[in-house]
Amino acid sequence: MIRWLAFLGLLSAMPALAAGIDVGGPFQLVDQDGHAVSDRTYRGRPLLMYFGYTSCPDVCPVDVAKIVQVSRSVRDTTGIAVTAVFVTVDPARDNAARMKAYVRAFGPDVVGLTGSEAQIKQVTDAYHVYFNKVPANGSYLMDHSTVLYLVGADGTLLDHYGRKLPEQDVAARVAATLEARR
Template identity: 45%
Template sequence: MRKAIAAAMLVAASAGLQPSPVRGEATPRRSAAELMDVLMWSREPVGGPFALFDQTGRARTDADFRGKHLLVYFGFTTCPDICPTDLNEIAQTLIQLGDDADKVQPLFITLDPERDGFARLAEYVAAFHPRLVGLRGEADAVRRAADAYKVFYEKVALPEGDYTVDHSAFIYLMDPSGGYLGFFPPGTTAERMLTIIRPHLAR
């Protein structure tokens, strides 16, 4: 899998180069470049209702997290580079927030529910931060959540017969009522996130 997969994939998409999806998977409704345009220029609402299950198997919806700011991240547990890097920065953000960290709920939504079962998801999120909630669901439920957040993703076949998941990788900041505040691009440091998040928590 390419380094910094999200950034590279978006560059390729803007140049008209799309990876080949696994046979049988529906073509994404919109390209990575189109979804990036939506996010950059706030052309459409971002975020919305979801109905998934957390790493313990408990049914969770967006309403369960009202009253806290959310840091929402979409990825998958076998992502070799950008996902763990960004999740580590989210964890560092919570650590550096100190007591204010209780006002922020981090969420990790897997884009690969086929491989990311409950046990695997539980082990993965625990490796980053004890308050990181992992979410999964059937493919249709994951697709609806990803579409709401304007996330691009698709399975891509590997030569040895396995597959990976190409995806955009943004950290979404949501307010306590579920409203969209903005996104952090891949590779954003904890220090940068803190400069944006702290003023919102003080309001």
């Protein structure tokens, strides 16, 4: 059921992306080290942004590992360093310390971002990210869309990728897009 809802969330985001509606924009969050950051903090380097949560039982760990591999592949083939950014949709549980432990499991170059509920709502609205709290076994899971966003060094959205797209194809598209912008 949760995967079906996530698929519906992805579909709800796709018309905005396909119709040329503005996606992305300014944000103010907190990184895994507890520092206040904004979209301007990351200017000058491209980002691969993904929205999920640290308690995700299956999708997020697989997707973050894929993003790390894509970032490495792009760096190795083009020399362009792409920063992998994981933004939580569950700020009630995902504080800076929890984000730090989570992203460090994927390597030293992954950024984890959290913030207040209002800050998370602002950035998820800007990126047209679907998420919803779903009760489960006395706790909850977070149903969420699974779109990966390529954000350029100037902070603009360059491309997006669905999770079914193979890692090699994502890496090739990211590399081609960034190479074309050199």
